[in-house]
Amino acid sequence: MQEPDVVVAGAGHNSLIAAAYLAVAGLRVTVLEARDVIGGNTVTEELTLPGYLHDSCSSAHVLIQSNPLMRNNELRLDRYGLRYVFTDPPLVMPFPDGASITMWRDRDRTASELERFSPGDAKSYLNLLTEWDELKAHHGFLSNSPPSASTVDSDVGRRYARLNARSAKEVIFDRFEDPHVRSLLMWLAFATIQDPERPGTGILPMSVTAGRQEFGWATPIGGSGMLPQALRQLIEDNGGSIVTGSPVTEITVTKGRASGVATADGTRYPARRAVLSTIHAALLPEVLPEGSLPASFVSRVRSWKPGLTLFAVHLALRSKPRFKTDGGLRGSVAGAIGSSDGLLAQIEAHRSGLTDERDPWVLVVNPCEVDPARAPNGGATLKLLTIAPRSLDGADWTTEKHRFATKLVELAASRMDFEEDDILALTPESPIDLEERNPHNLWGSCHGGELSAEQSGVNRPAPGYSTYRMPVDGLYQTGATTHPGGSVSGRPGRNAARVLLADLGLDPDLVVV
Ligand SMILES: Cc1cc2nc3c(=O)[nH]c(=O)nc-3n(C[C@H](O)[C@H](O)[C@H](O)COP(=O)(O)OP(=O)(O)OC[C@H]3O[C@@H](n4cnc5c(N)ncnc54)[C@H](O)[C@@H]3O)c2cc1C
Structure with a gap:
């Protein structure tokens, strides 16, 4: 040969x-x-x-x-x-008070959703996306080529560098006032699992949000x-x-x-x-x-440094679930759970070796909404994703993963229309499991x-x-x-x-x- x-x-x-x-x-x-x-x-x-x-x-x-x-x-x-299916809506975020925000691929339609909470925030949202329209070519240049020690000395390059030097939280809290809207933006900014309080994450509220606006929850069929x-x-x-x-x-x-x-x-x-x-x-x-x-x-x-590590729960459901919104039940591939304060507390707990089910950041992925062939007999698969430390303080993952998974499932069920009886099977995966699955997930790090x-x-x-x-x-x-x-x-x-x-x-x- x-x-x-x-x-x-x-x-x-x-x-x-x-x-x-x-x-x-x-x-x-x-x-x-x-x-x-x-x-x-x-x-x-x-x-x-x-x-x-x-x-x-x-x-x-x-x-x-x-x-x-x-x-x-x-x-x-x-x-x-x-x-690929560029899902619309990209995301639904049901809140514990019964309110909800649906993100639509039409940015004006998303802004109308935010206007119900704060007209100022709706305007800030559109401004954020317009600002990104001006910066995204620079971001593409930086990402789609090897890094260079010399930053590009242009107006756009300087604006990008200034923004990125800040933390995602600062950018969000400076521009948005309503707690629901802040929670949506913080939830989105955390999608790449980077601490939103760390300087150097300032572009994430724009880049992640604009990406979802443009491509939805881009889902590969199959x-x-x-x-x-x-x-x-x-x-x-x-x-x-x-x-x-x-x-x-x-x-x-x-x-x-x-x-x-x-x-x-x-x-x-x-x-x-x-x-x-x-x-x-x-x-x-x-x-x-x-x-x-x-x-x-x-x-x-x-x-x-591995950074924040992940925890996943996979469910087989009897039927396709929907999210509870203030306008009724809504189908969506992606759902968001968790307030901005809850996320910051969860990151703090993560640093102390603790799981946190009080008000965690949870991504719900419901792919059968656009790809029903992923489950037989009209059923559905569902994934819940959050963060959890690889090394637990005073607990062991063999038992903790089942307890923590149960709490996450209860939380998801409270924001969706499935019940315990609808769950046919459930598989939790701790950071240790994710590392065993793939040696590249070293020390539980998935990114x-x-x-x-x-x-x-x-x-x-x-x-x-x-x-x-x-x-x-x-x-x-x-x-x-x-x-x-x-x-x-x-x-x-x-x-x-x-x-x-x-x-x-x-x-x-x-x-x-
Ligand atoms: C639970 C979870 C959910 C995620 N969700 C998303 C998401 O929705 N969207 C998103 O954009 N990102 C997501 N990510 C992150 C994303 O999946 C990864 O960052 C990305 O896939 C990494 O790709 P990679 O090509 O660098 O390597 P990997 O996908 O890590 O692949 C590396 C491969 O190399 C192999 N390998 C390693 N060492 C050896 C060796 N010595 N010999 C032979 N083979 C070896 C491994 O077995 C593996 O197959 C998620 C990650 C996890 C764990």
Whole structure:
């Protein structure tokens, strides 16, 4: 068999996107995945009962819609059955006092909802979106290319930097006054699981809100796993191969250059031109020969901060549930629960090793609203997502996960129209379970680790190595531990592919199917 040009370690959506661009450019790629299924955190599985298809991790593919991969349909993944619904409404938020806010894709219609609480807030909402219209091209430029130490010295660049230096909470509390509206904006700003009180999160109230306004709760028909499945077909059609059940345990280095990998069963996969890794950056010292990484890199990644960790509950329901609104029951793929004060208290509890069911931030995902084939006999799948610490203070996840899941289900049922009898099966997943599912969710982190100043931009994954080129020649890194971080954005994947292609003397702009 001919040796691959590039061996890829890990088959998350980012590394598959990178592999797809490389394969389309004519390079021979082999992808090795530890699990028996590809996709990492973009995967759809039967987690409760036969026939009930759950997105084990991610559901919303919003960020990837503004990646040129999708925006310009560069890889034409629709040919392989990848199809999105831009849901309308994007989101329903029922409050405990019986009030509710429905976000519609028509921004004026959303503003009318907010006007019922505060006319000033309705105006501020439209202003926020208009401001983002002016900043979003700059955001796209920063995200869809490797980070650069020099910030762009333009009026828009300076405005963006000033805004981003603030915290999401400051931006929201300065502009909005009503507690319901503040809760909606805080809930949205937390969608990428970054502490909204941390400076450096100031753009999130705009970027996340505008993304949902434009693309709804962008839902892949068939489930999150349809993205990696489409990429797999494209890679194979272009001569590449994907091997599952093959954890990479070693990246080999020959004469100072990454020369291939070895898997747990001892099989060696030589690479003619490069190795591309999506092994968590903090684990690179474990798989590379000792001494091949500079001490500064090793000490930086060894002190990696995972950030806030996630907890999920998957339910199989007898029928499709709806949300309670002040205008009656409403169907929606996504529902929001939790006040701004509740979220801040929950983050505080998380830091103390405690779960918090008093007034938690909860995302409810109800995909059968637009994709009924994910459950048999008119049933539905439902996911509840919140944060919880990986290490509990005075408790054990084996018992706590069932108790905490029950509390979250009760809370969701109080804002929806399903009852206990409608629940056919339930599977809770603690941060430990999420880590066991995917070694890239290191220390329970599901977004590649905190996006603090020391772990983002030119510092991600380590200062001096943010352009996807690792300290060993021929070794490249992609995935959530690289710029611009986690979520289903595909940006680390496309960016890394472009850098690697250019290094191999190929023009990335010519790689379009
Ligand atoms: C419960 C949950 C809900 C989420 N919801 C959303 C959402 O709705 N929207 C959103 O945008 N984001 C969401 N996220 C975050 C998002 O899913 C991730 O940030 C993103 O999918 C990470 O993609 P990735 O390509 O970087 O890597 P991953 O998806 O983490 O994939 C990495 C792959 O590499 C493999 N691997 C690792 N080490 C090795 C090795 N040594 N050898 C071989 N293979 C290896 C892993 O098995 C895995 O398949 C969620 C995450 C979780 C956990």
